[in-house]
Amino acid sequence: MSRYQSLKEECFEANLKxxxxxxVIYTFGNVSAVDRSKGxxxxxxxxxxxxxxxxxxxxxxxxxxxxxEGSMRPSSDTKTHAYLYKRWPEIGGISxxxxxxxxxxxxxxxxxxxxxTTHADHLPSDIPCSPPMSDELIKGDYEHMTGQQxxxxxxxxxxxxxxxxxxxxxxxxxxxWGKDAAKAVYNSKxxxxxxxxxxLTLQIxxxxxxxxxxxxxxHYWRKHGANAYYGQENFEK
Amino acid sequence: MSRYQSLKEECFEANLKxxxxxxVIYTFGNVSAVDRSKGxxxxxxxxxxxxxxxxxxxxxxxxxxxxxEGSMRPSSDTKTHAYLYKRWPEIGGISxxxxxxxxxxxxxxxxxxxxxTTHADHLPSDIPCSPPMSDELIKGDYEHMTGQQxxxxxxxxxxxxxxxxxxxxxxxxxxxWGKDAAKAVYNSKxxxxxxxxxxLTLQIxxxxxxxxxxxxxxHYWRKHGANAYYGQENFEK
Amino acid sequence: MSRYQSLKEECFEANLKxxxxxxVIYTFGNVSAVDRSKGxxxxxxxxxxxxxxxxxxxxxxxxxxxxxEGSMRPSSDTKTHAYLYKRWPEIGGISxxxxxxxxxxxxxxxxxxxxxTTHADHLPSDIPCSPPMSDELIKGDYEHMTGQQxxxxxxxxxxxxxxxxxxxxxxxxxxxWGKDAAKAVYNSKxxxxxxxxxxLTLQIxxxxxxxxxxxxxxHYWRKHGANAYYGQENFEK
Amino acid sequence: MSRYQSLKEECFEANLKxxxxxxVIYTFGNVSAVDRSKGxxxxxxxxxxxxxxxxxxxxxxxxxxxxxEGSMRPSSDTKTHAYLYKRWPEIGGISxxxxxxxxxxxxxxxxxxxxxTTHADHLPSDIPCSPPMSDELIKGDYEHMTGQQxxxxxxxxxxxxxxxxxxxxxxxxxxxWGKDAAKAVYNSKxxxxxxxxxxLTLQIxxxxxxxxxxxxxxHYWRKHGANAYYGQENFEK
Numbered sequence: 002m003s004r005y006q007s008l009k010e011e012c013f014e015a016n017l018k019x020x021x022x023x024x025v026i027y028t029f030g031n032v033s034a035v036d037r038s039k040g041x042x043x044x045x046x047x048x049x050x051x052x053x054x055x056x057x058x059x060x061x062x063x064x065x066x067x068x069x070e071g072s073m074r075p076s077s078d079t080k081t082h083a084y085l086y087k088r089w090p091e092i093g094g095i096s097x098x099x100x101x102x103x104x105x106x107x108x109x110x111x112x113x114x115x116x117x118t119t120h121a122d123h124l125p126s127d128i129p130c131s132p133p134m135s136d137e138l139i140k141g142d143y144e145h146m147t148g149q150q151x152x153x154x155x156x157x158x159x160x161x162x163x164x165x166x167x168x169x170x171x172x173x174x175x176x177x178w179g180k181d182a183a184k185a186v187y188n189s190k191x192x193x194x195x196x197x198x199x200x201l202t203l204q205i206x207x208x209x210x211x212x213x214x215x216x217x218x219x220h221y222w223r224k225h226g227a228n229a230y231y232g233q234e235n236f237e238k
Numbered sequence: 239m240s241r242y243q244s245l246k247e248e249c250f251e252a253n254l255k256x257x258x259x260x261x262v263i264y265t266f267g268n269v270s271a272v273d274r275s276k277g278x279x280x281x282x283x284x285x286x287x288x289x290x291x292x293x294x295x296x297x298x299x300x301x302x303x304x305x306x307e308g309s310m311r312p313s314s315d316t317k318t319h320a321y322l323y324k325r326w327p328e329i330g331g332i333s334x335x336x337x338x339x340x341x342x343x344x345x346x347x348x349x350x351x352x353x354x355t356t357h358a359d360h361l362p363s364d365i366p367c368s369p370p371m372s373d374e375l376i377k378g379d380y381e382h383m384t385g386q387q388x389x390x391x392x393x394x395x396x397x398x399x400x401x402x403x404x405x406x407x408x409x410x411x412x413x414x415w416g417k418d419a420a421k422a423v424y425n426s427k428x429x430x431x432x433x434x435x436x437x438l439t440l441q442i443x444x445x446x447x448x449x450x451x452x453x454x455x456x457h458y459w460r461k462h463g464a465n466a467y468y469g470q471e472n473f474e475k
Numbered sequence: 476m477s478r479y480q481s482l483k484e485e486c487f488e489a490n491l492k493x494x495x496x497x498x499v500i501y502t503f504g505n506v507s508a509v510d511r512s513k514g515x516x517x518x519x520x521x522x523x524x525x526x527x528x529x530x531x532x533x534x535x536x537x538x539x540x541x542x543x544e545g546s547m548r549p550s551s552d553t554k555t556h557a558y559l560y561k562r563w564p565e566i567g568g569i570s571x572x573x574x575x576x577x578x579x580x581x582x583x584x585x586x587x588x589x590x591x592t593t594h595a596d597h598l599p600s601d602i603p604c605s606p607p608m609s610d611e612l613i614k615g616d617y618e619h620m621t622g623q624q625x626x627x628x629x630x631x632x633x634x635x636x637x638x639x640x641x642x643x644x645x646x647x648x649x650x651x652w653g654k655d656a657a658k659a660v661y662n663s664k665x666x667x668x669x670x671x672x673x674x675l676t677l678q679i680x681x682x683x684x685x686x687x688x689x690x691x692x693x694h695y696w697r698k699h700g701a702n703a704y705y706g707q708e709n710f711e712k
Numbered sequence: 713m714s715r716y717q718s719l720k721e722e723c724f725e726a727n728l729k730x731x732x733x734x735x736v737i738y739t740f741g742n743v744s745a746v747d748r749s750k751g752x753x754x755x756x757x758x759x760x761x762x763x764x765x766x767x768x769x770x771x772x773x774x775x776x777x778x779x780x781e782g783s784m785r786p787s788s789d790t791k792t793h794a795y796l797y798k799r800w801p802e803i804g805g806i807s808x809x810x811x812x813x814x815x816x817x818x819x820x821x822x823x824x825x826x827x828x829t830t831h832a833d834h835l836p837s838d839i840p841c842s843p844p845m846s847d848e849l850i851k852g853d854y855e856h857m858t859g860q861q862x863x864x865x866x867x868x869x870x871x872x873x874x875x876x877x878x879x880x881x882x883x884x885x886x887x888x889w890g891k892d893a894a895k896a897v898y899n900s901k902x903x904x905x906x907x908x909x910x911x912l913t914l915q916i917x918x919x920x921x922x923x924x925x926x927x928x929x930x931h932y933w934r935k936h937g938a939n940a941y942y943g944q945e946n947f948e949k
Contacts, residue, residue: 048944074941101905101912104830105913106916108827108909108920111916119266134927136924143934172828172927173927190264194338198342200912201339201342202341202342203916205342205343213370213409215376219376219377230311231284232284232285354646355646356503431575438674439578441678442579442583446583449646450607450646452613452614453646456614456617468522591884592884593740593810668737672815673819675813676815676816676819679817680821683819683821687847689847690884693854706758706759706785707759707760707785
C-alpha cells in the first residue's frame with residue numbers, strides 16, 4: 002500500500018463532491034489535498050471522468066509539480082496548485098471548478114459585490130476577479146503564472162488568503178482553498194451560491210446597495226476569530 | 239427519555255425538510271418548535287450539518303433564550319426566535335433559511351409585490367422587507383433586536399402576523415412562522431416560490447401590474463377564514 | 476368496487492405526474508379525466524397533498540359540478556373543469572397547475588409569442604393570455620365564470636380548442652387540455668418549457684422575431700392532421 | 713440477431729443519455745450512430761418516448777435515408793443526419809436536441825460569443841447560428857435542406873466541422889456531432905452549458921468582452937492537436 006494512501010483517499014473523496022454538489026459536469030474541475038510533512042500534494046488525474054475515478058488514480062506530486070507517485074498524468078492545472086501550496090503555508094486543499102454562475106461572473110470580468118449576510122458569513126469583502134493575463138505570460142508557463150496571477154490579485158486588493166478563500170480568474174473560473182480539501186470544496190459551493198444570489202439581486206434591483214460595514218463586521222466575526230459564537234467550538238454551558 | 243422528546247422530534251423533522259425542499263445548503267437555516275404549556279421551544283444546534291443531525295442534538299431553551307436541555311450550543315439566531323415566541327402567542331413554529339430567491343429580494347431591499355393568485359392564496363399583501371438595522375443596534379444585542387425589527391416592520395406596514403406569516407430581513411433573508419414548525423417550513427417554501435415567480439414576472443414585463451383587489455380578496459378568503467371552501471375542513475356533502 | 480374505478484385510476488395517475496414533472500409543489504394543481512358515456516368526470520379532492528393522495532380519494536362529479544361519488548370535497552376549481560367539459564365535446568382531460576414560468580407569463584399579462592419550432596410542433600399560434608375578469612364576475616360565481624373566461628378568450632383571438640390546447644389565465648396560471656388526462660398533463664409540461672424558452676429568448680434578444688409563417692406551417696402540419704409524418708401512425712414501410 | 717446489433721446498441725445508449733443529461737423532455741431529440749464500413753447509420757424511431765425505447769426499436773437507414781432494417785418509422789430528422797454523414801467522412805455520430813438554453817439562443821438568432829476558457833476548451837470560435845431557411849426551401853424537401861443549411865453556414869463562416877462540432881439552427885435548435893454518438897451527445901451537453909454561461913454573463917455585464925485570442929489559442933490547443941497536454945493520451949512519465 003502506498004505511503005500516500007490516506008492523502009489519496011482524502012483527495013478522491015473531495016473530488017467526488019464536485020459532481021455531487023452540481024459544481025462540475027464531465028471533467029470540468031479538480032481538487033487537491035496537501036501533506037506538508039511529506040512535502041507533496043495529491044491531485045486528480047487529467048481528463049478522467051468522475052464516474053470512473055478510483056482512489057488509486059489520484060496522482061502525487063511535489064511543490065514543483067514534479068510527479069512523485071502515480072501512473073497517470075496529473076491535472077493540467079497542477080502547476081497552479083503547486084504555486085499556491087508553496088507560497089501559502091496555511092492552506093491544506095485547493096478546488097477548481099467551472100461552476101456556472103461563478104464562471105459567468107468571471108466572464109463578466111467583475112468582482113462579486115458583498116450585498117448580504119450570507120456573503121459576510123464567509124468573507125468580509127467582495128469576491129475578487131483577476132484581470133486577464135498578458136499575452137506574453139499566456140504563451141509562456143501559463144499554469145505556473147496562473148498561480149502568480151491569483152497571489153498578485155489578492156495582494157493588489159489588500160486581501161488576506163486566510164480570510165478570502167476564493168477568487169475568480171477573469172474569463173476562466175473560480176479557484177477556492179481552505180484548511181483541507183473538504184473546506185476548499187465547501188468554498189466552491191458557497192461561492193457558486195453567492196454568485197447566484199448576487200446575479201439575482203442585481204437583476205431585481207440594479208441599484209442594490211453594498212452591505213453596510215456594521216453588518217459585514219457583525220456577521221463575519223460572529224463566525225470567525227476568537228470571539229466567534231457560531232458552531233460548537235468553545236461552547237461552555 | 240427527555241420530557242421534551244416529542245418536541246425535539248417535531249423540530250428535527252421540520253429541520254430536515256429544509257434541505258429536502260432545496261431551501262438550504264450546508265447549515266444555512268434553522269427551524270424551531272414551541273411547547274407553550276412548558277414555556278420552552280426546541281431549536282437546531284448551531285453549525286451542525288443536516289446530514290448528521292440527530293433528534294437528540296436538538297436544544298431546548300426558554301423564551302429568554304436560556305438553555306433548558308441539551309449538550310450543544312443552540313442556533314446563533316435563537317434570540318430572534320425567543321423574541322417572537324414571547325410576543326406572538328398564536329405561533330407554534332419559526333423557520334429561517336437563506337433560500338436563494340428570497341435572499342435576492344432581501345438583498346435588493348424590496349418588498350415582493352403581490353402580482354398573482356398563487357400569492358393571494360397565501361397572504362393578502364406584499365411580502366414585507368425590513369430596512370437594515372441601525373449601526374448602534376447591530377453592535378448591541380443583534381439577534382435580540384432582529385426579533386424587534388421583525389415586529390416593528392409588520393407594525394409599521396399595518397400587517398397582522400396571523401395573516402402575513404413571512405418577512406424578508408433586508409440584506410439578510412427570510413423568516414417565516416405558522417401554527418406549528420411544519421407550517422413555518424411550508425411558508426418558507428411558498429415564499430421562495432413566490433419570490434421566484436415575482437422575479438420572473440418583472441423580468442418578462444417590468445410594468446406588470448399589481449393584482450387587483452377583487453382577486454386578492456377572492457383568493458385569500460376562499461382559503462382562509464369562516465367562509466373558506468378550499469381543502470377538506472367543514473365539508474358537508 | 477366503484478363503477479368509476481378505472482376513471483379514478485386514470486385521474487389519479489395523471490395527478491401524480493404533476494409533482495413528478497416539477498409542475499407543482501404541495502397542492503398547487505389539479506387534473507381531471509372525463510367519461511362522456513357516463514356523463515361524469517373525475518377530479519382531485521381539494522387541498523390534498525400528492526404524497527398522500529390515493530385513487531379512492533378521487534371525486535366523481537357531473538357536468539354541473541354536482542357530486543356523484545366520493546367522500547371528499549372536490550377541487551375548488553371543479554366548476555371551471557365542468558364548464559369546459561360541457562362546452563368542448565372533443566376533450567377528455569384538463570390540467571391546471573401553478574408551474575413557475577407559466578405563472579410568470581400569466582402575471583405579466585402577456586401572450587407567449589411563437590418564436591421557434593418547439594412551439595410550432597405543438598400549436599400554430601401564440602399561447603393566449605386572458606385579461607383579468609371584471610370585479611363583478613370575480614365576486615359572483617368565480618370558478619364558473621373562469622370557464623367562460625377561457626372560452627371567450629379563445630373565441631376573441633379566433634383560436635380552436637382542438638389546435639390550441641393551452642391558455643394562461645391572466646394573474647392566475649395555466650389551464651391545458653387534450654384527448655385524455657395524460658395529454659392534458661403533457662400539454663402542461665410543454666407549456667412550461669415553451670414559457671421558459673420564450674423568457675430566455677427575450678432576455679438574450681428583446682427584439683427576437685416571431686417565427687416565420689412557413690416554419691409554423693411546416694412544423695405544425697408535419698406532426699398534426701392527415702399529412703403528418705411524425706411518430707408511428709400511418710407508417711407503411 | 714441483426715448484423716447491426718452493436719450499432720443499434722451504441723445508438724440506443726447514446727439516445728438514453730439525452731434525458732439523463734436533462735437535454736430533452738418527452739421525445740424532443742434524436743441521436744444517430746454510423747457504421748461506414750456497412751454504409752448505414754442507426755437512428756431513433758420517430759415520436760417514441762425514451763422511457764419505453766428498446767434497442768430493437770432503433771432503425772437502420774442508408775446515406776440516402778432509405779430504410780434498411782427496422783419495423784418503425786425513423787426520426788423525422790433522418791434526412792438531415794443522412795445529408796451530413798454523406799458529406800462529412802470524419803464524423804461517427806450526430807445528436808439533435810431541444811435543450812432549453814441552446815434553443816433560446818437559436819430563437820434569438822444569435823451566435824453564442826466565445827467569452828471564456830470553458831468555451832475555448834472545446835472550440836476556437838463563436839458557436840454559429842444559421843439564418844432561417846427561405847420559404848421556398850421550407851416548403852420543399854425541408855429535412856434534406858436542413859443538412860445543406862448546416863454545411864452552408866459553416867462554410868460561410870469559414871469553420872471546419874472537425875473543430876466546430878456544434879451549430880444552432882435559427883429558430884429551431886442545436887445539432888452536434890463527433891467521432892462517435894457518445895461524443896456527439898457530449899457536445900450537446902457542453903453546448904447547453906456554454907449557452908447558459910453566455911446568457912448569464914451578458915445578463916451580468918452586457919458589455920462583457922470576447923475572450924482574447926491568446927487565451928483561445930492556449931486553451932484550445934492544450935486540449936487538441938499534436939501538442940495537447942490534457943487527458944491521458946501520449947502520456948510518458
